[in-house]
Amino acid sequence: MxxxxxxxxxxxxxxxxxxxxSDVHPRVLQAMARPTIGHLDPAFIDMMDEIKVLLHYAFQTQNALTLPISAPGSAGMETCFVNLVEPGDKVIVCQNGVFGGRMKENVERTGGIAVVIADEWGTAVDPNRLEDTLKAHPDTKIVAFVHAETSTGVKSDAKTLGEIAHRYHCITIVDAVTSLGGIPLKVDEWQIDAIYSGSQKCLSCTPGLSPVSFNERAVEKIKQRQTKVQSWFLDLNLVMGYWGSSAKRTYHHTAPINVLYGLHEALIMLKEEGxxxxxxxxxxxxxxxxxxxxxxxxxxxxxxxxxxxxxxxxxxxxxxxxxxxxxxxxxxxxxxxxxxxxxxxxxxxxxxxxxxxxxxxxxxxxxxxxxxxxxxxx
Amino acid sequence: MxxxxxxxxxxxxxxxxxxxxSDVHPRVLQAMARPTIGHLDPAFIDMMDEIKVLLHYAFQTQNALTLPISAPGSAGMETCFVNLVEPGDKVIVCQNGVFGGRMKENVERTGGIAVVIADEWGTAVDPNRLEDTLKAHPDTKIVAFVHAETSTGVKSDAKTLGEIAHRYHCITIVDAVTSLGGIPLKVDEWQIDAIYSGSQKCLSCTPGLSPVSFNERAVEKIKQRQTKVQSWFLDLNLVMGYWGSSAKRTYHHTAPINVLYGLHEALIMLKEEGxxxxxxxxxxxxxxxxxxxxxxxxxxxxxxxxxxxxxxxxxxxxxxxxxxxxxxxxxxxxxxxxxxxxxxxxxxxxxxxxxxxxxxxxxxxxxxxxxxxxxxxx
Incomplete structure (x- = not known):
C-alpha cells in the first residue's frame, strides 16, 4: 500500500x-463531533457528574463507585477482576460461552484460583450446579457469571445466582455488556456486587467505554487488599481520584473526552425513553x-x-x-x-x-x- | 442533581x-461523527491497515508490530511493561518527572525490579548516570525513559540513551506521548525497541488511543516469556490476532471505531503537512x-x-x-x-x-x- x-x-x-x-444514533454521533475540552475543565467535570447520575439510573443503583472505564468492555471485565481478586482467591466462574472463558483467563492472570462450572453453550447457567460447587468449595470468595452471553444469546438468572452466592458469603462479578438497556437489570434490588458493561450494545453509543459499578461490599474487599492492584491503569483506588465525588479531581489518565460526550447523550436518550x-x-x-x-x-x-x-x-x-x-x-x-x-x-x-x-x-x-x-x- | x-x-x-x-482539528471531529461500522467489517479492516501504514510514517519505522492500543496513553505505557517485563526482570527507570514515576509503578506491579535513576525535575535524563547505573547493575534487562516529559517540558536524548542501553544488551521502552509529531523522533534510526504515544497531543486527535510500536528484538523478548502476560486486555499475543497482518482477523476486543476514524484522519493530515x-x-x-x-x-x-x-x-x-x-x-x-x-x-x-x-x-x-x-x- x-x-x-x-x-x-x-x-x-x-x-x-x-x-x-449496534447502529449509533445520529444524536450520539453529533455529540461525538463537538469540540474537545480539557479533562479537568470544570464544564467537563460537571458532565462527568451527570454521567454518573445517568449511569445510576441505567444500572438501577445508588452505588457511589459507578463510572465508565476509559476502554472497551474487556477492560471493564479486567477492572472487576484485577481489583477484586487477590492472589490465591478462589473464584467460581460459571461458563456457558466465550465470555465466561475470558473471565477464567482473567482470574488466572490475576493469581486467583478459577473453579469453572461448564454449562452447555446455548443454555443458561444452572443455579443448582452453582450451589453444589459452592458446597464443594466453601473457601470460595467470588462468584462470576455472565448475565447476557453475547456469544450464544442466552440470559441467565442474575438475581437467583446472586442470592445463592451471597448465601455462601461470596461476592458477585456480573457481565452485563449486552444486557444493560436491553433487558431488566436491577443492580441494587438484585444485590449485584460488581458489574461491567459496554457502550456499544443496547446503549447505542460507539465502542470504547465500559460502565462499571461496585457496591459497598465490593469496595470493602478492594480496601482490604493486601497487595497492590496489578494494573496501574485500571486500579480503582487511582481511578477514583479522578472520577470520585470529591471537589478536587486528581489527574490519573486522560479521559476519552469525545466518546464520553457520546455516552452522555446516549444515556440521556435512554432516560427520555425510559x-x-x-x-x-x-x-x-x-x-x-x-x-x-x-x-x-x-x-x-x-x-x-x-x-x-x-x-x-x-x-x-x-x-x-x-x-x-x-x-x-x-x-x-x-x-x-x-x-x-x-x-x-x-x-x-x-x-x-x-x-x-x-x-x-x-x-x-x-x-x-x-x-x-x-x-x-x- | x-x-x-x-x-x-x-x-x-x-x-x-x-x-x-490539544485542540482537535475540525476534520478530525468530522471524521469522528461518521456512521459506526463493525470492527470486523472488511471496510474497517482496510482502514486499520491504512492506520498501520500511517503510523509507520509517524514513528519513522517499519516495525510490523505497530498499532494503536484501544485506550489512552497510560494504557500504552502499561502495554509495554506488562508484555516486556517478566517477574524478576531488572528494569532501570530514568525518572525526571511524573511519567518516569508511573513507569516505576508499572515495573513493580508487573513483578519486575525497578532501579530508579532520579534526575532533577526540569532537566534531561543524564546519559552518564545511565551508563554508571548499567555498570553497577549488569543484570539489567530493560532501560525505560521518557523522550518528552509532559510534566516538566523536558526533552531527553533518546538516541544516545538508546545507544548506551544497547551497549549493555538492554532493550529500551520509550515514552513518546508528547513527542510524536512535535519533535524529531526516529524509531528505526534510533533503534528504539518499544515505544508508546498518545492520540491527543501533537497528533491533534481526541484522547482515547495509544499508538505503540515494537521492533523484532522486543517481539523476541515477548515470545520468549515464561509466564503469561498479566493483562488479558493488553496481551499483545492476543491483540495481534486482531491487528496482525494475517488475512483472517480474530475478534479480541471491540475496537473504539469512531476514535479510530479520528486517528486515521489526524495521521493523514500529518502526512499531508509532512x-x-x-x-x-x-x-x-x-x-x-x-x-x-x-x-x-x-x-x-x-x-x-x-x-x-x-x-x-x-x-x-x-x-x-x-x-x-x-x-x-x-x-x-x-x-x-x-x-x-x-x-x-x-x-x-x-x-x-x-x-x-x-x-x-x-x-x-x-x-x-x-x-x-x-x-x-x-
Missing amino acids: NITDIKSFIPPIRTLMGPGP LENAWARHERHYQALRQGIENLGLTFKVKESERLPQLNAITVPAGIDEAEVRQRLLNEYHLEIGAGLGNLAGQIWRIGLMGYACNLKNVWYCVEALKEILSKIK | NITDIKSFIPPIRTLMGPGP LENAWARHERHYQALRQGIENLGLTFKVKESERLPQLNAITVPAGIDEAEVRQRLLNEYHLEIGAGLGNLAGQIWRIGLMGYACNLKNVWYCVEALKEILSKIK
Missing part, C-alpha cells in the same frame, strides 16, 4: 444487527423477528425462556454455507449480522436487536434479506 | 494550550512564544537546549497565585493552560503548543491574555 494513496475514510452505511457495535420502555421495545421487536425467522423455517438455538431479545442465535440450516450468507448480507444489503464464536462457530448466526438498531424497519429488512438470499442459495 | 434536569452537553469553545488534549514541516512549525511557534514570554519578564524553567517546543514550563513569578491566573485564563479568555504536577506543582505553568493548536494566533492570544491578567493582579 502506498501511503500517498490513502484518503479520508468515508465508511459505508451499514445496518448493524450483529453482536455489537428503561422499562426500552426493555419493552427490545421484547416487542424480538417477537417480530421471531415470527419472521420462524416463517422462514429457521429455528432458534436457545430455548424460549432463556433467550435474549437483543441477541438472537439462529441455527444455520444443514447444507448452508453460513459465511456466504453473512457476506452476501453485508455486500448486497449492507447488513451486518454476527457469526458463531468458539464452540458455536459455523453453527449459528447472531442477529442483534440492540438499542437504536432495535426497530421494526430493521427486523423486516433483515428477515426479507435473509429470505431472498436463502432462496437463491437453496 | 435531578436527573430530569440533565440536558445534552454543549461544551464551551476553549483554546487548549495545556499539556493535552513530518519535517510539522516539527519545524512547532519550533517556529515556540520561538514566537518564547519571545512573548520573555517580553513579559517571565522565565522558562528548563534550559534552552532541553526544552520541548510543544510544551513550555514557565516559572510562576514570586507572589503570584498560579491557580488564579489559570482560572482567569479559562473563565475570561476560554484559554486552558496546565498547572505544574508533582514536585513542580505550584511552581510552573505548562503552555502547550501541540498539533493543530500550535499556531501563531494561539501564541499571541496566550501572551496577550497572560499580559492582561498579570497586569491586573500585580
Whole structure:
C-alpha cells in the first residue's frame, strides 16, 4: 500500500444487527463531533457528574463507585477482576460461552484460583450446579457469571445466582455488556456486587467505554487488599481520584473526552425513553423477528425462556454455507449480522436487536434479506 | 442533581494550550461523527491497515508490530511493561518527572525490579548516570525513559540513551506521548525497541488511543516469556490476532471505531503537512512564544537546549497565585493552560503548543491574555 494513496475514510452505511457495535444514533454521533475540552475543565467535570447520575439510573443503583472505564468492555471485565481478586482467591466462574472463558483467563492472570462450572453453550447457567460447587468449595470468595452471553444469546438468572452466592458469603462479578438497556437489570434490588458493561450494545453509543459499578461490599474487599492492584491503569483506588465525588479531581489518565460526550447523550436518550420502555421495545421487536425467522423455517438455538431479545442465535440450516450468507448480507444489503464464536462457530448466526438498531424497519429488512438470499442459495 | 434536569452537553469553545488534549482539528471531529461500522467489517479492516501504514510514517519505522492500543496513553505505557517485563526482570527507570514515576509503578506491579535513576525535575535524563547505573547493575534487562516529559517540558536524548542501553544488551521502552509529531523522533534510526504515544497531543486527535510500536528484538523478548502476560486486555499475543497482518482477523476486543476514524484522519493530515514541516512549525511557534514570554519578564524553567517546543514550563513569578491566573485564563479568555504536577506543582505553568493548536494566533492570544491578567493582579 502506498501511503500517498490513502484518503479520508468515508465508511459505508451499514445496518448493524450483529453482536455489537449496534447502529449509533445520529444524536450520539453529533455529540461525538463537538469540540474537545480539557479533562479537568470544570464544564467537563460537571458532565462527568451527570454521567454518573445517568449511569445510576441505567444500572438501577445508588452505588457511589459507578463510572465508565476509559476502554472497551474487556477492560471493564479486567477492572472487576484485577481489583477484586487477590492472589490465591478462589473464584467460581460459571461458563456457558466465550465470555465466561475470558473471565477464567482473567482470574488466572490475576493469581486467583478459577473453579469453572461448564454449562452447555446455548443454555443458561444452572443455579443448582452453582450451589453444589459452592458446597464443594466453601473457601470460595467470588462468584462470576455472565448475565447476557453475547456469544450464544442466552440470559441467565442474575438475581437467583446472586442470592445463592451471597448465601455462601461470596461476592458477585456480573457481565452485563449486552444486557444493560436491553433487558431488566436491577443492580441494587438484585444485590449485584460488581458489574461491567459496554457502550456499544443496547446503549447505542460507539465502542470504547465500559460502565462499571461496585457496591459497598465490593469496595470493602478492594480496601482490604493486601497487595497492590496489578494494573496501574485500571486500579480503582487511582481511578477514583479522578472520577470520585470529591471537589478536587486528581489527574490519573486522560479521559476519552469525545466518546464520553457520546455516552452522555446516549444515556440521556435512554432516560427520555425510559428503561422499562426500552426493555419493552427490545421484547416487542424480538417477537417480530421471531415470527419472521420462524416463517422462514429457521429455528432458534436457545430455548424460549432463556433467550435474549437483543441477541438472537439462529441455527444455520444443514447444507448452508453460513459465511456466504453473512457476506452476501453485508455486500448486497449492507447488513451486518454476527457469526458463531468458539464452540458455536459455523453453527449459528447472531442477529442483534440492540438499542437504536432495535426497530421494526430493521427486523423486516433483515428477515426479507435473509429470505431472498436463502432462496437463491437453496 | 435531578436527573430530569440533565440536558445534552454543549461544551464551551476553549483554546487548549495545556499539556493535552490539544485542540482537535475540525476534520478530525468530522471524521469522528461518521456512521459506526463493525470492527470486523472488511471496510474497517482496510482502514486499520491504512492506520498501520500511517503510523509507520509517524514513528519513522517499519516495525510490523505497530498499532494503536484501544485506550489512552497510560494504557500504552502499561502495554509495554506488562508484555516486556517478566517477574524478576531488572528494569532501570530514568525518572525526571511524573511519567518516569508511573513507569516505576508499572515495573513493580508487573513483578519486575525497578532501579530508579532520579534526575532533577526540569532537566534531561543524564546519559552518564545511565551508563554508571548499567555498570553497577549488569543484570539489567530493560532501560525505560521518557523522550518528552509532559510534566516538566523536558526533552531527553533518546538516541544516545538508546545507544548506551544497547551497549549493555538492554532493550529500551520509550515514552513518546508528547513527542510524536512535535519533535524529531526516529524509531528505526534510533533503534528504539518499544515505544508508546498518545492520540491527543501533537497528533491533534481526541484522547482515547495509544499508538505503540515494537521492533523484532522486543517481539523476541515477548515470545520468549515464561509466564503469561498479566493483562488479558493488553496481551499483545492476543491483540495481534486482531491487528496482525494475517488475512483472517480474530475478534479480541471491540475496537473504539469512531476514535479510530479520528486517528486515521489526524495521521493523514500529518502526512499531508509532512513530518519535517510539522516539527519545524512547532519550533517556529515556540520561538514566537518564547519571545512573548520573555517580553513579559517571565522565565522558562528548563534550559534552552532541553526544552520541548510543544510544551513550555514557565516559572510562576514570586507572589503570584498560579491557580488564579489559570482560572482567569479559562473563565475570561476560554484559554486552558496546565498547572505544574508533582514536585513542580505550584511552581510552573505548562503552555502547550501541540498539533493543530500550535499556531501563531494561539501564541499571541496566550501572551496577550497572560499580559492582561498579570497586569491586573500585580
